[in-house]
Amino acid sequence: MELRQLSYFVTVAEELHFGRAADRLHIVQSAVSQQVQRLERELGQELFDRSPRHVRLTEAGERLLPEARAVLAAVGRARAAVAPRTTLRLGTSTGLGEHLDRVLTALAGIAPDLAVELVSAPTRTRLEQVADGRLDAAFVRAAEPVRGVRLIPLWEDPLVAAVPAGHPLADRPDVALEDLAGLRLRIVARRSNPPLVDLVMSACDAAGFEPPSGPVGGSLQDILATIGASPAPQWTVVYAAHARQLHSPRVTFLPFRPAPLALPTALAVRRSAPPAGVDLLLEACAAPPDCGDHGS
Numbered sequence: 001m002e003l004r005q006l007s008y009f010v011t012v013a014e015e016l017h018f019g020r021a022a023d024r025l026h027i028v029q030s031a032v033s034q035q036v037q038r039l040e041r042e043l044g045q046e047l048f049d050r051s052p053r054h055v056r057l058t059e060a061g062e063r064l065l066p067e068a069r070a071v072l073a074a075v076g077r078a079r080a081a082v083a084p085r086t087t088l089r090l091g092t093s094t095g096l097g098e099h100l101d102r103v104l105t106a107l108a109g110i111a112p113d114l115a116v117e118l119v120s121a122p123t124r125t126r127l128e129q130v131a132d133g134r135l136d137a138a139f140v141r142a143a144e145p146v147r148g149v150r151l152i153p154l155w156e157d158p159l160v161a162a163v164p165a166g167h168p169l170a171d172r173p174d175v176a177l178e179d180l181a182g183l184r185l186r187i188v189a190r191r192s193n194p195p196l197v198d199l200v201m202s203a204c205d206a207a208g209f210e211p212p213s214g215p216v217g218g219s220l221q222d223i224l225a226t227i228g229a230s231p232a233p234q235w236t237v238v239y240a241a242h243a244r245q246l247h248s249p250r251v252t253f254l255p256f257r258p259a260p261l262a263l264p265t266a267l268a269v270r271r272s273a274p275p276a277g278v279d280l281l282l283e284a285c286a287a288p289p290d291c292g293d294h295g296s
Helices: 003-015 018-025 030-041 061-082 098-110 123-132 194-207 219-227 278-285
Strands: 048-050 055-057 089-093 115-120 135-141 151-165 234-239 250-255 262-270
Touching: 003 018, 003 030, 003 061, 018 030, 018 234, 055 061, 055 250, 061 123, 089 278, 123 135, 123 151, 123 262, 135 151, 151 219, 194 262, 219 234, 219 250, 234 262, 262 278
Parallel strands: 089 115, 089 135
Antiparallel strands: 048 055, 135 262, 151 234, 151 250, 151 262
């Protein structure tokens, strides 16, 4: 049994999708499948129930998951105990956009010798990895605290509406939710981002309508491409900090009026003995937007 096999197994168990697990691991899907199959042969048990429609943990997989996580956490702690503190392992959240660039630029100015390893994972996984030491800190949005983790408020992340560039709404400086009532809403599945979906649906309900829904899921790039090309008008929401970095000529981003829709972002850190680099990271998070800008 190899640590790599356990790592791949845990990633697939968290995503319940071999393709998404491969994306997180930055390897091809076939390599993930092969290593998981080798682990299953060694254990003599199927760990996943695979079908064309879903991937689920078997009973054996459910029993192995906490043990595999414990092994990986122990290895992480052992490595951290003997390695010099030169790398900060930071969990990231989708759509941080300009925030992430600003923080990393400020951190490079504050601590030029501190490397940052960015880790992408679902919110719950990020929190668990902070708690057990696999991550030093993580950005999270509208997250519920978990045992052993402290959430330090950072900023509010406003959302903007993305509408087709050729739609009459695109000529306005902003948009009210009720103006979108006749357009189909494209948004991630709730299981992928409950705070975001609940915020949008509750706001639509308060505005007096239930948006007709378009297809659920897909990458943001695919959703924006569909909105820009579809003959049936559609809309979605994007974090403003991310939208400012996107080049989507067939889509227009509009702030909401009269009040913005926003989710709070926090930094998750261990309650007991957080790494020294976390203080430097918090200092970087508090840096003004133009920190590190030495342009014209």
